Amino acid sequence: MSKFLPVALSTLLLGACASQAPHSPSPTAAAAPAQATAAPVPADDNLNAVAWSQTAIEHDLIYLETYRSAQSQLLTALRDKHWDALPADDRIAPYKGLKPAVVLDIDETVLDNSPYQARLIRSGGEYNEADWAKWCKEGTARALPGVVEFTQFAAKHGVAVIYISNRAQDLDQVTLSNLRAVGLPVSGPDAFLGLGTVLRGCDQVGTEKNCRRQLVSKHYRVLMQFGDQLGDFVSVLSNTDGGRAQVMAPYTKWIGSRWFVLPNPTYGSWEPALFNNEWSTPRDQRRQQKINALRVD
Template identity: 30%
Template sequence: MALLLFLFLATTLTISQGSDQETIPHKVHLLRPQSGAGGDHVPGLSCLSWRLGVETNNVVGWITVPEECEDYVGHYMLGHQYRKDSRVVANQAILYAQSLSLARDGKDVWLFDIDETALSNLPYFAQHGFGVEPYNPTLFKKWVMEGQAPALPESLTLYKKLLSLGTKVVFLTGRPEDQRTVTVNNLRKAGYHTWEKLILKGSSYSGKKALVYKSSERKKLEESGYRIIGNMGDQWSDLLGTNVGNRTFKLPDPMYYIS
């Protein structure tokens, strides 16, 4: 029995990427048991349809994942489909980036959000649950301060391709300014070794929505002469508002909603 449990834990996060096997290196925890575990449909609610509504920005303003969908969301995030969906987004971004003719003046930039975009917090959510419990800022900050978040491999692949094409990268995150050092170290440890700017949320944006903060910072970038040729994030608040760039790319994230 112990051997079977070990094998299950060891393989839960082994994700197929083409013909290669790639593992996001972190501890794996069994999902907390719920009725309808792992199913696409539970009585009265299709979790698959709920996730589609989230990703298309038709389901908005939600606080937590529906309780009956926790296992569905957990299995989606820890399984093959999340990585496949992320790969489709990244591949489209690469095709778009390759089609561009850059000015070669150092002003073409690509924006990346950090959490669930450049870096993955799956180790945290696998331990604490997939969005059914209200957001716990104390526990999440503790995780962030450990600086152990792995890269989302598809985003890292895009990042490397952009650098090879001569595009500069700007990270624009909702993390607060007092997390700059740990964020810098975590990004570098995960494989993001260079960037043009790392923008964190300063105290002047306290209490303001992410959409307002990110729109304002993108406007500042463009006013200083940068051209935002691409913009990738996991939340619609990363991609809506003003000065969003020439093209946006939405990564999947049915775990939480940021307005």
């Protein structure tokens, strides 16, 4: 029996160690209190939208598909002297004999601002003009897939490229510099019509782009428009589900030929339409109203 004694003793000792383990401070257990005190990243409804915009190849393919489709139709539109992509209310000058142009929104249509949205998610903050202007001045926004090739193709065929943006007019130089840096054609300062651009005799309501489209109509026959919001194409004065559908109804046949709509799940006029356009409503109440707007059948 003596030769089994060391084994037996070893077994007893191991059992004793095992019975004491839960009460002994392991490295993992010791680290747990420090992890528990770390402030959690606040939940953000925009997380999936921004993650999709930045990582999903489907996002890029939609942009490529849109701009390639537009490019395949551009020369046909150019040859058709009766082709014009401005809504009736914005065509204030006859287009016969005018130079051809395409009109593009900038943010989430031409330039990718998802890093700014990602910063908001990580900080738990919301959009504010100071941080937005700071981001714009960095001038590091990337071009979205397909847009460089399309706009260069347009410029090569004598079609002016005009950018109508709700970036403030005082961001014009940094914006033009960013556009040039990523390879987008910029004919000069007049290619950027930012928020604050004035057309005498036209009263702009809020951030609506109608006055700037009317300004373009004086100089160009517009072949195509590109944007990620209804307001990039037509004025939306009643930002409700019904009002948005009503202003779009006369132009649905233009989608995919004269008007090209890009996806933007991160922000836009569709969002405040869900909480009566009241941004002063507390954030948690806005969120609840968006939840209430969901359809479950």
